[in-house]
Amino acid sequence: MYSSDYILELKDISKNFGGLQAINHLSLKVEKGLIFSIIGPNGAGKTTAINLITGIYPPGSGHIFFEGRNLIRKSPYQVAHMGIGRTFQNIQVFQNMTVRENIMVGLHSRSHSGFLRCLLYTPMVRKEEKIIRQKTDAMLEFLDLDSKADLRVAGLPYGDQKRVEIARALAMEPRLLFLDEPVAGLNLQETKEMSRTILKIREKGITVILVEHDMNLIMDISNIITVLNYGEKIAEGSSKEIQNNPKVIEAYLGKEF
Amino acid sequence: MNNLIKQKDILGFGALAVIIIVLPLFVESKYYFIVLNVIGLNTIVVVGLNLLIGFAGQISLGHAAFYGLGSYFSGILTVNYGFPLWPAMVVGMMATGAVAYLIGYPSLKLRGHYLVMATLGFGIIINILMGELEQFTGGHDGLMGIPPLAIGGWVFDNDLKNFYLIWSFVFLCMVAARNLLNSRVGRALRAISGSEVAANSLGVNTADYKVKIFVLSAMFASISGSLYAHYITFISPSSYDFHYSIQVVTMVIVGGMGSLWGSLLGAGVLTCISEALHIAKQYHIIAYGVFLCLVLVFLPEGVLMGITNFLVKNKDKAANYKNGLT
Ligand SMILES: Nc1ncnc2c1ncn2[C@@H]1O[C@H](COP(=O)(O)OP(=O)(O)O)[C@@H](O)[C@H]1O
Numbered sequence: 001m002y003s004s005d006y007i008l009e010l011k012d013i014s015k016n017f018g019g020l021q022a023i024n025h026l027s028l029k030v031e032k033g034l035i036f037s038i039i040g041p042n043g044a045g046k047t048t049a050i051n052l053i054t055g056i057y058p059p060g061s062g063h064i065f066f067e068g069r070n071l072i073r074k075s076p077y078q079v080a081h082m083g084i085g086r087t088f089q090n091i092q093v094f095q096n097m098t099v100r101e102n103i104m105v106g107l108h109s110r111s112h113s114g115f116l117r118c119l120l121y122t123p124m125v126r127k128e129e130k131i132i133r134q135k136t137d138a139m140l141e142f143l144d145l146d147s148k149a150d151l152r153v154a155g156l157p158y159g160d161q162k163r164v165e166i167a168r169a170l171a172m173e174p175r176l177l178f179l180d181e182p183v184a185g186l187n188l189q190e191t192k193e194m195s196r197t198i199l200k201i202r203e204k205g206i207t208v209i210l211v212e213h214d215m216n217l218i219m220d221i222s223n224i225i226t227v228l229n230y231g232e233k234i235a236e237g238s239s240k241e242i243q244n245n246p247k248v249i250e251a252y253l254g255k256e257f
Numbered sequence: 258m259n260n261l262i263k264q265k266d267i268l269g270f271g272a273l274a275v276i277i278i279v280l281p282l283f284v285e286s287k288y289y290f291i292v293l294n295v296i297g298l299n300t301i302v303v304v305g306l307n308l309l310i311g312f313a314g315q316i317s318l319g320h321a322a323f324y325g326l327g328s329y330f331s332g333i334l335t336v337n338y339g340f341p342l343w344p345a346m347v348v349g350m351m352a353t354g355a356v357a358y359l360i361g362y363p364s365l366k367l368r369g370h371y372l373v374m375a376t377l378g379f380g381i382i383i384n385i386l387m388g389e390l391e392q393f394t395g396g397h398d399g400l401m402g403i404p405p406l407a408i409g410g411w412v413f414d415n416d417l418k419n420f421y422l423i424w425s426f427v428f429l430c431m432v433a434a435r436n437l438l439n440s441r442v443g444r445a446l447r448a449i450s451g452s453e454v455a456a457n458s459l460g461v462n463t464a465d466y467k468v469k470i471f472v473l474s475a476m477f478a479s480i481s482g483s484l485y486a487h488y489i490t491f492i493s494p495s496s497y498d499f500h501y502s503i504q505v506v507t508m509v510i511v512g513g514m515g516s517l518w519g520s521l522l523g524a525g526v527l528t529c530i531s532e533a534l535h536i537a538k539q540y541h542i543i544a545y546g547v548f549l550c551l552v553l554v555f556l557p558e559g560v561l562m563g564i565t566n567f568l569v570k571n572k573d574k575a576a577n578y579k580n581g582l583t
């Protein structure tokens with residue numbers, strides 16, 4: 001078993017999209033069990049960083065280690081099997097399925113029955129289905145979705161869909177979870193609930209990497225904050241340090257302030 | 258709700274079993290038996306194809322070739338090489354699966370719409386080969402004298418016996434498809450059609466699953482093709498041309514993409530329409546085209562869902578009813 005204090009390490013990662021340098025020599029170390037926040041203006045490269053780590057894009061250069069294992073050239077499904085979950089900034093729920101079924105897909109990497117077994121619905125499939133159902137019920141409860149379990153996701157309010165996406169990622173039982181703007185588009189009440197949910201996720205021992213624009217939320221619950229601008233890290237520290245950092249203020253407000 | 262789905266399944270399959278057993282009592286003419294048997298054969302192909310189109314969001318325009326491979330493997334192995342009947346069918350199914358893998362692997366790993374092109378080309382090539390490889394296939398004159406299937410001494414040598422044989426396979430294929438859909442693999446397939454990137458990020462090897470479901474759908478077609486060859490005892494290339502590929506895709510869409518019971522309905526309705534039209538084959542495709550347009554415009558979710566929507570008159574209820582059906 002890997003036993004460093006850092007669950008995730010990025011070493012000198014760069015990525016450009018046809019000349020546009022989206023990530024520029026980025027290095028990060030994320031300590032286990034914390035809420036690690038990444039902030040920065042729109043287009044700073046936050047989502048791109050998540051996509052590089054989770055295998056959506058190959059990085060141009062650099063190294064990524066998760067629990068000491070190299071993530072470079074791993075496909076998203078392999079990254080998932082290694083124990084990394086994520087949500088998407090532009091929500092990606094399975095609209096054609098119910099809330100319960102969405103979460104059940106989250107348990108894909110925790111079960112094994114293949115095509116032949118499923119076609120025959122063997123005792124192993126039956127057994128796995130039972131476990132999947134139990135774990136799904138627990139996750140429905142954890143995100144307070146029990147009453148909506150059998151509704152199609154397509155008809156649900158935005159806030160519920162966001163919770164479905166998180167429940168689904170948590171069902172994977174990840175050790176590291178990326179949340180890309182989890183409160184964007186939510187009202188005040190929903191934001192408060194989401195904040196509590198994120199704290200509860202940390203309590204489970206899951207390391208959370210949080211990308212958000214809501215500064216109240218960020219300052220409230222983050223253990224460490226990293227600030228990106230034009231694909232580069234310009235600051236890192238506690239909420240207090242970040243709030244008083246002149247580079248950060250400049251990045252957000254422009255030079256004239 | 259999930260118990261409800263299971264109950265609905267049991268009810269549906271129970272009803273299907275009863276209908277299969279009882280229906281022959283009410284059918285008098287040989288002609289109607291042939292129509293029913295063709296519906297059954299088409300249903301097997303359409304159920305397999307619907308797994309691909311409706312659940313994995315991929316389209317094949319070459320399923321006539323897989324259907325044909327089943328027929329020709331069974332025909333050639335039993336007639337030319339004296340192979341035992343059932344093993345020939347299994348060999349045909351495996352070989353067809355292997356061929357589908359060779360087509361599906363490169364075209365699906367490359368993403369995009371390559372599968373449509375690849376299967377289109379493949380279907381045309383296989384159809385030409387059926388006519389050209391005369392020493393094996395009998396060429397355009399076809400392959401004659403294919404023996405009927407038998408279990409022990411019991412030979413499936415008339416329309417009634419073939420009705421029970423074919424519809425037993427329909428039943429088994431539908432149960433297998435339902436099993437698949439109600440389990441881990443089926444959910445992963447539906448997830449792929451919902452959001453491929455999300456399915457992938459949840460640990461579904463999406464490229465692999467798409468290849469595998471394509472192979473499986475080809476194997477369904479192959480089984481049906483073998484049954485057809487042993488039933489009719491004569492095969493020729495014209496049964497496996499591009500028209501047939503289009504026909505089965507149309508049946509999937511008319512029945513409803515992603516609806517298992519819809520597949521049965523789609524195969525039934527369109528086979529009957531073909532029969533009722535009694536016109537030259539080249540005009541069939543026009544009739545199919547018109548019917549397809551009408552369905553896509555007025556009942557885009559398929560005939561079964563369209564009727565359900567109409568009856569329930571409540572979109573949400575219908576949507577949930579569909580969940581129960583899919
Ligand atoms: N797939 C892509 N192709 C081309 N450019 C991209 C792509 N993804 C992101 N970008 C660009 O990279 C930069 C960083 O984007 P992104 O990571 O989405 O920023 P953030 O999440 O911090 O708002 C932006 O300029 C964006 O336009």
Ligand SMILES: [Mg+2]
Nearest residue numbers: 046047048089
């Ligand atoms: Mg972003």
